[in-house]
Amino acid sequence: MNKNLIAAGFVSLLSTTAMAETIGVSMALFDDNFLTVLRNGMIEQAEALDGVDVQVEDAQNDVAKQLDQINNFIASGVDAIIVNPVDTSATQAMTDAAAAAGLPLIYVNRQPVNVDTLPDNQAFVASNEIESGTLAAFEGCKLLRAAGKAGGARIYVMMGELSNQAAVQRTKDFHDVIAMDMCNFIEIIDEQTANWSRDEAQDLMTNWLSAAENFDAVFANNDEMAIGAIQAMKAAGIDMADVIVTGVDATQDAMLSMAQGDLDVTVFQDAAGQGAGALDAALKLAAGEDVDQKVYIPFQLVNPANLAGFMAKN
Incomplete structure (x- = not known):
């Protein structure tokens, strides 16, 4: 079978599956160089898929504001939520809110305190x-x-x-x-x-x-x-x-x-890769598909000997 036809069909299927999907994203902070790359990774991944709307909010390092954002996402009828937690020890309430609403939730980059007890439709995407x-x-x-x-x-x-x-x-x-x-x-x-x-x-x-x-x-x-x-x-x-x-x-x-x-x-730390991975996981969960509850993207050592290769990637 023609591999190009298979690839084209897969892209078409992704676009159909993701059609009119709305993903709410609560970032701990906008004013952060690393988190900006992570956020842009999600946005760029969404732009590559027809029909995916990403609504991104800045929690401004405020736990209460972040929980309000999650509740607002739930009330507005998003299909899934991605959270970059302000306080990783305060994530149980976010998990409970999303679980009560039956909405998929993905934690990205910062490991939630309840990572080992997440419901089936919640996951964590980061690096170890x-x-x-x-x-x-x-x-x-x-x-x-x-x-x-x-x-x-x-x-x-x-x-x-x-x-x-x-x-x-x-x-x-x-x-x-x-x-x-x-x-x-x-x-x-x-x-x-x-x-x-x-x-x-x-x-x-x-x-x-x-x-x-x-x-x-x-x-x-x-x-x-x-x-x-x-x-x-x-x-x-x-x-x-x-x-x-x-x-x-x-x-x-x-x-x-x-x-x-x-x-x-x-x-x-592949911030863009984490962002794209979180969006992919959110879309799969919203479509009723299974995902691994812990998705790790490897860290890589950078020193003067291999610096040129990493600078060429960015």
Whole structure:
């Protein structure tokens, strides 16, 4: 059988299945570089499918506002809901609201606290955070050893929002790596949250620098905080060749920072792929199809050696 005819028929079937589908999307925050890529991934996927209307709302980092958005989506008669949670520990009420209405719900990027007890018509699409922090911290450990610091290295850790599962898991990953025989020469001087924010990270790093502690590296839960730390260090006249800085997400700004010789490590999280995957899962559930309840899109280590390949993708 002609493969082109098969492909054309499949696309036609998708378009028919998705005809006049309306998907409500509640994003934790619009003003975030990574989440913007994720949101655009959903929108672009919808635009590629005839008849799919995506209604996207900004929860502005407000849990109550996000729950109101979900209830409004239900009242307006959407076919499915996608949620990027503000607070991953507050998702049970969202699950209950959607379940009571019989509507499919997809959590994207941030793991809900009730991920292991989701109803059959709910799912989670993201990347496995055990990989993210582990890849970043282990590469940071290897770089410190290569720099001759195996006899003892001192680092700062910047955490994301403490209400966010990713921040908790990535920080745990850092600690787990440091507990390994290969990396137990690393001592954490201090760890504090900078709430995923470049500005807050810059302020936090400035405060740490004022303490005049000797340190060898900064391990940050995301790229925005890593960049903020770099900005503070450069403002203080520190040579970035003397400090290892790790982040997570492989944002455009992070890859530019790495190309300039400032950021040493990041981990590619396919935000656009997560967005597209969440929309696909929502459409399948709305059509009565089965989907895996946990859909993981792999993380990938990014360092100066393979940076060019990742920059070419974006």
